[in-house]
Amino acid sequence: MSDDDLDLAFAGAEDPGRWRHRKKEGRRGRTFLALTLVLLLFGALGGVGYIGYGKVKGFFSVEDYAGPGAGEAVIEVKSGNTATDIANTLYKAGVVKSAAAFVDAAKDNPKSKDIQVGSYLLKKEMKAADALTMLLDLKNKNVNKITIPEGLISLQIFDKLSKATGIPVADFKTAAKSPQKLGVPALWFKRKDGKKVVASDIEGFLYPATYEFPKDAKAEDVLKIIIKNFNAEMEQLDFVNQAAKLNISPYEALVAGSIAQVEALLPEDMGPVARVLYNRAYTGKFPCGCLQLDSTVNYWLRISGKDAKASEHLLASELHDPKNPYNYDVKGMAVGPISNPGEVALKGAIEAPKSDYYFFVTVDKKGTMAYGKTNDDHEKNKLIACKNGIPIC
Template identity: 25%
Template sequence: MSLRLPRISTISTRRIIPWLFRGCTLLFLGWYLVLLYLPVGDATRVYGLTVPKGAGFAGVANELKQAGVIRSSLHLRLVARLRGLDRRMQTGDYRISSAMVPSQILEKLANGQTDACKFTLPEGYSIYQAAELLHKQGVFDRAAFLEACSDRSLLTELGINAKSVEGYLFPGTYQIGFHMDEAGLVTEMVRAFRHKAEGFKPLLDAAGMTIEQVVILASIIEREAVSAEEKPLIASVFLNRLRIGMPLQSDPTAIYGAKVFGGTVTKQDLQRTTLYNTYKVKGLPVGPIGNPGLEAMQAVLQPAKTDYLYFVARKNGTHQFSRTLAEHNQGVNRFLKKGAKKR
């Protein structure tokens, strides 16, 4: 006696397979839609994601899954592939919330909507002013930044033979990521200065000046000039004075490190004895009084050709330039109240 297994008809098989396929498709579609529109949680869970250069999307998706801000790394990769966003991911620092759905996460990564803090250092600002800005913006502690600016090991590493990085922080806007500390920002700003200053080498050789000398004088010009067009003229005044051994007598140098220059100084300020006060020291001060931009450095290396030795501020933001002390005194009497003395 033989045992016979029941036979499944071809017709029933043909009926079952389409239904199975449809059922699997619906299950997959449901899984896809649930994960697409249902976030993991609320905005209380935020993950700081850093996408380095050359990072792969699969690794980023796995990291977000491990951090608990998405439900499935496979789903995120699938959505990214279908939308063509997996190859558009940009480097940077991002804050990813568990309240975000995959489409929001992908758009943020693809558009480079980083959450790094932006910091802008204006031309001419000193390290003290930079520290104050960083402190007010809640980026870094004032004292910690100033400590990094004068850190001996960092100065050696950056090739700066001075007591601080004053003068070598290039003015501009910087992205401060999650993992950047005070020393990291200082390093990035100095590297930006080095990169920008490379183009000045031919002019340095022609002028017979060192980059240190240029930076010192440019930092003074930056504090004196209101109009960019006058920077070459102001540079000519100071260079003419240096050539004949005449004191620079620049007001901003008298108060460096003591207070912010606001356009006027007191008699007591001018009598302050420091290595920066050009009313007290001959020639250039011991170091820069701020961080100059490219225009001020360019003005030092390519000054206007004049025989001016004096300038006094008008009331419209420009200066009157004079060749003789008599002309200068006339300008002082005309433009300055109470005959206050200016260069």
Template identity: 30%
Template structure:
């Protein structure tokens, strides 16, 4: 409290009135003002009481007007911002968007995801309304499905109560055929049957430029190997589309154009080579060398004679191929048909794709697996090849 001149009665009256106002304000909050030496009004001085009441009324007026002005300003600001941002909803209509909330996400970061996926019109307004309504409680991680344009209250309820959609997951290892991928998806208990997946995977109508080649008859080779998670109710078409999208993402920096020019092959043919590498390589280090052998044999006009293409033509795996197997009537029989098979025989990894795009520069044309199966022996000498083959018991 500031010091004042006790001889100045006007200062004294002002102070008394100020203290009386403080006491009145407290009494409105606590149900009664505690009287003390500084807050007792002089009952023998009616004039002082009247002045005090007048000052009390004159002070309350500006306070109330100030509060009303603040509320009015906030209301105007809210309306202006709502108009500018189009409201928290006002987004796309007619379909759903999947949003993943991870540990550490804040209301603001999730609001940004909602806006990016056109679930809401403005992340700013969504966050502001959550703050103003007191619904900014901690959100829970999970995978959520929201309708575009869904009500903000409904969205916030789902996020804070953790109403995540049940999911199913599967992993596609490198080197699986389309048929094997169908088995894996069917076993994931996602409600997609093997036949449903095969029908979806045999279509190329997914709008991706890399599927425009007339030689492509299905998505074999493009179903990128990776672990995936989907919401229950996802269709076979949606799953296949997601796998194709992953191929696009993974190969974004692969120089298919440069390789096509250098190797005189299309992207689809290079992917076919990558699938052969995937099925033949015993370790990562020899992928580019196997690619070299494949290209050298093609340039020399030699049949590729790759056993994995025979396995693909048979439709089932066999530990040891017979001479009769090598005579199977199929365009995938690289013992009888020169050049590459009509298409990929499996989904290759990114490492195999990179090896197909950038092969080693060698003169090697033969390779054979070593007895322990950990690597291949490479040579350009036919006699050395036969000797290594005999040592491997082949």
């Protein structure tokens, strides 16, 4: 209701003057109350405005530091960040004097769109253009970079990780005892052949690739990053479903891939070698139903703290050691992976071409592999290898 409406409402009263007088007093009181509230409100808003201005003034004033900066500031560039987002991060961290200065620098430099996601080590109180230059230089990433090649065992990988990050090997060994906590799905710890999977064995899951780890990462954080990549690669390969088509578990296919990675020197032999393993372990047509591989025996020696040996130097007692779960005489697929295989070996394990081969041997120094259906075929191939200087005879 407006003041005019109130005036009309009071027009028929016996003493209009008296009502009008009261109306003026009420209006004066209400006006004073309203003025007080407005002043209080503006006072509150003024406080908010002052605080807000303090927070955003870096966006409205194009102020810039003149010097190269000093000290350290860790800056995180996240996926989807715009130049303004990065400017905000830099301003809050004390790297640039104003966010606007960095935005202007980004507009002036067409390479600014090439800033990569990640953590960077910059300086405080930098000239905005210099801060941009540092973000474009990958040398300033606040990470430890390491490449894990195909075929290494976990102990070798822990050693490389330790040298790159400064984290003790013992920390990696401890963190690795719980692969599922690191992100390995439970489905990987089951087999179709009746053998049990050692749930504390991380072998095979440390996917070979080039990684960047934050410098403040702990052993568990590092391994989680590697496992996350492993899971992504397995999904990309559709590894679980492809293994099912072979009527084996993903873990058994992983074991086969880890052996093929070690045994085959050439990419084209990864699949055929994996097929030989399947033929020996699952068809029931190979006399012992075992793998009889020097590589599995050597794996046991290495994880037991001993040195691996060339095939011609392995002793019969080592090949048939009953304490070695990877020995010549163990039936079926090996109890676990013997290396950490890469993409080619893993694809070979799930795309192994069908064959009647039960034997393979490297026959020249180029890594060429020869296959045989019978032991006689194998002996002939071994003679070829000997003639080519391969120490197998």
